[in-house]
Each structure stands twice: as C-alpha cells, then as structure tokens.
Amino acid sequence: MIKVKVEQLKKSFGSLEVLKGIDLEVKEGEVVCLIGPSGSGKSTFLRCLNKLEETTAGTVIVDDNDITDPKCNINKVRENIGMVFQQFNLFPHLNVLENIMLAPVDRKKLTKEEAKVTAERLLAAVGLAEKAGEYPPNLSGGQQQRVAIARALAMNPDIMLFDEPTSALDPEMVGEVLEVMKQLARDGMTMIVVTHEMGFAREVADRVIFMDGGYIVEQGTPAEVFGNPQNKRTQDFLNKVL
Amino acid sequence: MNGFFEYVGTCMPQLLVGMKLTIIMTFLALILAVVIGLVACLFSISKVKPLNWLSGIYLSVIRGTPLLVQAFFIYFGLTSALGLRIPAFNAAIIVLCLNAGAYLSEIFRSGIAAVNKGQMEAARSLGLPYGVAMRKIILPQAIRIVIPSVLNQFIITLKDTSILSVIGCGELMRQGQMIVARNFRSFETYAIIAVMYYVVVIFLTKVFQMVERRLANK
Numbered sequence: 014m015i016k017v018k019v020e021q022l023k024k025s026f027g028s029l030e031v032l033k034g035i036d037l038e039v040k041e042g043e044v045v046c047l048i049g050p051s052g053s054g055k056s057t058f059l060r061c062l063n064k065l066e067e068t069t070a071g072t073v074i075v076d077d078n079d080i081t082d083p084k085c086n087i088n089k090v091r092e093n094i095g096m097v098f099q100q101f102n103l104f105p106h107l108n109v110l111e112n113i114m115l116a117p118v119d120r121k122k123l124t125k126e127e128a129k130v131t132a133e134r135l136l137a138a139v140g141l142a143e144k145a146g147e148y149p150p151n152l153s154g155g156q157q158q159r160v161a162i163a164r165a166l167a168m169n170p171d172i173m174l175f176d177e178p179t180s181a182l183d184p185e186m187v188g189e190v191l192e193v194m195k196q197l198a199r200d201g202m203t204m205i206v207v208t209h210e211m212g213f214a215r216e217v218a219d220r221v222i223f224m225d226g227g228y229i230v231e232q233g234t235p236a237e238v239f240g241n242p243q244n245k246r247t248q249d250f251l252n253k254v255l
Numbered sequence: 256m257n258g259f260f261e262y263v264g265t266c267m268p269q270l271l272v273g274m275k276l277t278i279i280m281t282f283l284a285l286i287l288a289v290v291i292g293l294v295a296c297l298f299s300i301s302k303v304k305p306l307n308w309l310s311g312i313y314l315s316v317i318r319g320t321p322l323l324v325q326a327f328f329i330y331f332g333l334t335s336a337l338g339l340r341i342p343a344f345n346a347a348i349i350v351l352c353l354n355a356g357a358y359l360s361e362i363f364r365s366g367i368a369a370v371n372k373g374q375m376e377a378a379r380s381l382g383l384p385y386g387v388a389m390r391k392i393i394l395p396q397a398i399r400i401v402i403p404s405v406l407n408q409f410i411i412t413l414k415d416t417s418i419l420s421v422i423g424c425g426e427l428m429r430q431g432q433m434i435v436a437r438n439f440r441s442f443e444t445y446a447i448i449a450v451m452y453y454v455v456v457i458f459l460t461k462v463f464q465m466v467e468r469r470l471a472n473k
Contacts, residue, residue, distance in 0.1 A: 065376055092382035102377035106395050115391065116381035161377075168381060 014041040016172055016203045017062060022071035024057055031057045033227035034071070041171075044204045046214035046235075049224035050250060055207045058224070059174050062205065063087075063094045075172065092120055095165030099177040101157040103149035103164070109136065110145045113164045120168070128167070135163040139193050155186030159193055166197075173197065175206040211254060215239055223247045262443055266434050273430030274451055280344075280426060281413040284351035288412070289405075291352060292359030297389075299364055310360065317357035322418050326350045330422040347419040347426075355412045359405065366401035367393055399470060406463040410456055417452070427451060 017039040024032040031054045039045055047055045060066040061073055064080050064087050072081050078090045104112050113132035117123045123131075136142050139159040149157055158178055165173060175194065179187045191213050198204055198217050208214055214221050214235060221238040223231045223246075231244045239255075242248045298310035317325070330346040370393050378388035420429035431448040435441045 063380055065380065088379075088382050088384050091380060094380070096377075096380035098373055098377060100371075100373050102371070102373035104374065104377070104392055104396075106399070116383060119387055119391070120382050165381070 015039070016041050016043075016076060017205070018072075018074040019062075020072045020074075022058070022061060022073060023069045024054075024061060024066060025069045030069075031227055032061070032069075035227075035229055037222070037229065039172075039203060039205060041203055042201045043219045044198045044202075044217055045206070045220050045222060046218040047205065047207045047222050047224055048209070048211070048214060048250075049230075053224045054227045055224050056176050059176050059205060059207050062174060063091050063096055065096075088120075092116075092168050093170050093172065095162075095168060095170035095173040097158070097161050097165055097173070097175045097178045099180050101149070101154070101161045101181070103157055103161055105149050108146050108148050109141070109152070109160050112149065112160060113167045116164070117167050131167055132163070135166050136160070138196075139163050140189070153186060154182045155189045158182065158186075158190045162190075162193055162197075172203045172205070175204065175208070177207050177209065179208070179210055209254070211239070211251075223250065225250070259443060262440065263447060266444065266447065269430050269434060270427060270447065270451065273425060273427035274455070276344075276424070277413065277416045277426040277428075278455070280347060280351065280416050280419070280424070281409065284348050284355060284416075285409055285412055287348070287352035288355035288359050288408075291356030292363055295356060295360035296363035296367070299360065300367060314357050314360060317354055322350070322354055322415055323421065325354060326419055326422050329353075343419075343422050343424040346422060347416070347424040350419065351412060351415060354415065355408055358408055358411075362401050362404045362408065363397065366397035366404075369400050370396045402470060403463075403467055406459075406466070409463075410459060413456065413459070414452065 015038050017037065019035055019037040022032055022035040023030065035054075035058055037045075047059065049055050057066055061068050062075065064073075068081050072079055074080070075090055076093055078085055080087055080090055103109075104115070107115065110129065110132050113135060114125065114128040117128045117131065118125060133142065133145065136145055139162055141156060141159055141163070144152060144156060144160070149160065152160065162178075178194070179190050182190065187210070191210060194204070194206070194213070195217055206214075206218075216235075218235050220232060221235050222229055223238060223242075223244070225246050231238060231242060231247045238247065239251065242251055295310040295313055298306040299314070301307060326347070329350050330341075330343065334341055334346070374392055374396065375388055378392040379385070383391070416424075416426050417428035420426060420432060423429065427448060431444050435444050438444075
C-alpha cells in the first residue's frame with residue numbers, strides 16, 4: 014500500500030527555487046533515508062509532506078489525502094503524520110508527560126487518564142519512564158529528542174518524519190536516539206528520515222535517496238547507493254562524508 | 256515646619272480619596288487594556304488582511320496622538336457629536352484603556368515573536384489547529400516573556416491617569432487642583448501629590464520586581 018505519493022513537487026522561496034520537481038512513492042512500512050549536501054532541499058521536501066511548507070506546484074498525497082488541495086483538512090491529516098525536529102521543539106512550559114498527553118487529549122478526545130497510560134507506556138519504550146515529571150529544559154538533548162519521538166507517537170501516527178533528528182545532539186547522545194528510531198523501524202513504522210548519519214541509513218533504510226540542487230539525483234537500496242553509486246555527484250558527496 | 260505637617264493632615268483625606276480613584280482607574284483600565292491589546296495583537300498577526308489594517312489604524316492613531324488630545328476628543332468631541340453625555344469617570348476609563356491597549360498590543364506582539372518558531376511548527380505538526388496551538392503553546396510562553404513590560408505599562412498608565420484630571424475626573428491630581436483653587440497653596444499641595452505618586456510607583460516597582468524574580472526562578 015502506498016502511504017506517500019509525491020508528483021512533480023516544486024517549491025520556491027521568492028525567486029529561489031528549492032525543489033525543482035520531485036517524484037516519490039513510499040510504501041507502508043518502508044524506511045526511506047534522504048541524504049545530500051546542505052541546501053539540497055531535503056528538509057524543505059520533508060516539511061512539504063505535512064504542509065509545514067506550502068508547495069508551489071505539484072501534488073502531495075498522504076494516506077489518500079491530497080494535502081495540496083486547499084479544501085483538505087490538513088489538521089486531520091497531520092494527526093497521522095508524526096514529526097521529529099532537529100531542535101526537539103518540546104514545549105518548555107509543560108512537563109514531559111504533559112508534552113506527550115496534550116495532543117491526544119485535545120484532538121483524539123481521550124480522557125486524561127487514558128492519555129496518561131499511553132504516555133507512560135511510550136516514555137518507558139524510549140527509556141525515560143522516570144522523567145515523566147521533569148520539565149524539558151532539565152533534560153539532556155538526547156533525552157529531549159526521545160521525549161519528542163514519544164510525543165509524536167502518542168497520536169498513533171502511521172507515518173513518521175524525522176528532520177535531522179541527531180544533528181543538534183552531542184556525539185555521545187546520538188546513539189540513544191538512533192536506537193529508538195531503529196526499534197521503531199523494526200516495529201514496521203513508515204519512516205522518512207533526513208539524516209547525516211550514514212551508518213544509520215546503511216543499516217536501517219530500505220531505500221536511500223540522494224538529493225542535490227532540488228532534485229532526486231539517485232536512489233536505491235543502501236547497498237546500491239553506498240556500495241556502487243552511479244551518479245558523479247553522489248560519488249563526490251559520499252567520498253566527502255564517508 | 257509644624258504648619259506644613261498640619262497642612263498635610265488637613266488635605267490628606269481628600270487626597271486619599273483621589274488616590275483611591277487613581278488606583279481603581281488604573282486597575283480597571285489595565286484589565287480592559289489587556290483584553291483590547293490581546294485582540295489587537297491577534298488581529299495584527301492574523302493572516303486576514305482587513306484585520307491587519309484594522310489593528311494597524313488603531314495602533315497608529317493612538318501612538319500618533321497625545322493622550323490629552325484623545326481625552327478631549329472622546330469626552331468633549333465624540334459625546335457632543337453623538338449627542339450623549341457620559342460621566343467623566345467612564346470617559347477616563349475608555350481613554351486610558353484604548354491608550355494602554357495599543358501599547359500592550361505591541362508588547363504582546365513582540366512577546367509572541369520571541370517564542371521560538373519551532374514551537375508553533377511542533378504544535379501544528381501534531382494536528383493542533385492554529386487557535387489551539389496559540390492558546391495552549393504560544394501564549395503561555397509569550398505571557399511569561401512580556402510580564403515585565405506589562406508591569407511597566409501599569410506604572411505608565413498609573414501616572415497617565417493624572418492627565419485625565421482635565422476632564423474633571425476626581426482622581427489624585429484633580430483633588431489637588433481643587434484644593435489649590437481654594438487656598439492657593441500650590442507649592443505644598445503639588446509637592447505632597449508628587450510624593451504620593453512617587454511612593455505608590457516605587458512600592459509597585461518593588462512588588463513587581465519580586466513577582467519577576469519569582470517567575471524567573473520557576
């Protein structure tokens with residue numbers, strides 16, 4: 014089953030065209046990693062998938078909803094798309110549990126008790142059961158990011174978007190976040206991950222997509238893209254980062 | 256010197272009546288101004304253009320004209336044009352809350368702008384509509400940021416009430432003018448009034464500083 018279908022997606026900021034025609038299909042349960050140099054449009058592309066960026070042209074179909082259609086109820090669609098940000102973006106005025114419970118209580122009309130049960134289960138799953146009452150600023154970056162993942166999962170989404178989830182972390186905390194993401198992938202979550210962690214992409218991705226200059230330049234299994242890149246730009250990029 | 260303290264004693268009851276009214280006016284006007292300021296602020300950051308224009312006109316008119324002119328215009332001008340009479344107290348509250356509302360609106364706007372952009376994105380990405388995200392995520396953080404500036408506006412408004420003496424509102428300054436009109440002792444009377452404003456403002460400043468420290472520690 015196709016979860017995400019993107020056709021000829023274009024995005025411009027003023028006169029600067031960042032995405033120049035992207036086509037992509039993501040199947041249920043697939044883990045797709047987007048790699049490429051900075052400025053290649055990876056993050057912008059990801060943010061078009063839940064309409065945090067308005068698209069300029071083309072269609073984006075998520076769960077059979079055309080989110081580029083102005084009549085589409087984007088809030089409803091977003092409930093099924095979890096997103097994890099580079100800067101975590103936890104709500105600093107709410108404690109960890111409240112961060113996770115807020116959206117399910119407000120949107121899915123769960124009672125506080127129901128939402129609390131889910132939140133505690135998710136916190137335990139990301140290894141932070143004992144931090145339920147803490148406020149985000151008192152947590153390390155790695156802990157904050159794991160809470161952010163739990164918060165996104167609390168809405169029970171069937172697609173998860175990750176926008177460079179480990180780029181703002183101290184090196185020793187990268188592992189704990191990647192571990193949670195690996196578990197999520199093993200559980201069959203459909204994931205689209207913008208990342209600079211080539212090791213993660215190689216190990217976890219079903220498909221690796223190399224983007225450059227607003228286009229998808231090359232894609233394939235990790236073995237194909239990392240082991241035998243066909244395009245010159247892919248080769249240059251991999252030579253620099255590996 | 257004895258005579259001076261005796262004089263303070265005789266005019267103090269009347270001045271305290273005025274001070275009480277000054278404080279009531281300040282509180283009342285500020286509460287209304289917070290509501291007006293919040294609405295004007297939400298209008299100004301709205302995506303609906305006519306709402307932007309509306310708040311833009313309001314802000315520029317209030318900021319572009321003196322409080323004294325606003326008071327005269329509303330109490331004398333507007334009432335005579337519309338053929339209605341409103342008590343000086345009501346007119347004073349309207350003028351003060353419209354005036355402070357404009358400044359508060361700018362304070363709120365800067366507070367909302369100071370909340371990290373990622374907060375709104377995270378809230379929206381969870382499926383929360385704009386209004387809910389604003390109410391539950393952005394405003395609670397913005398309020399904490401703007402509290403010092405709002406308390407500062409409180410002190411400005413308290414002092415601005417003295418200008419409303421010109422439309423015959425019986426606050427502290429007006430009471431002083433009435434006393435001077437009777438006995439011509441302008442030096443002592445206005446000195447006493449200045450000290451009274453000063454004491455109240457300094458007292459409030461200290462209280463507000465305590466509030467701010469409390470919030471900072473939280």
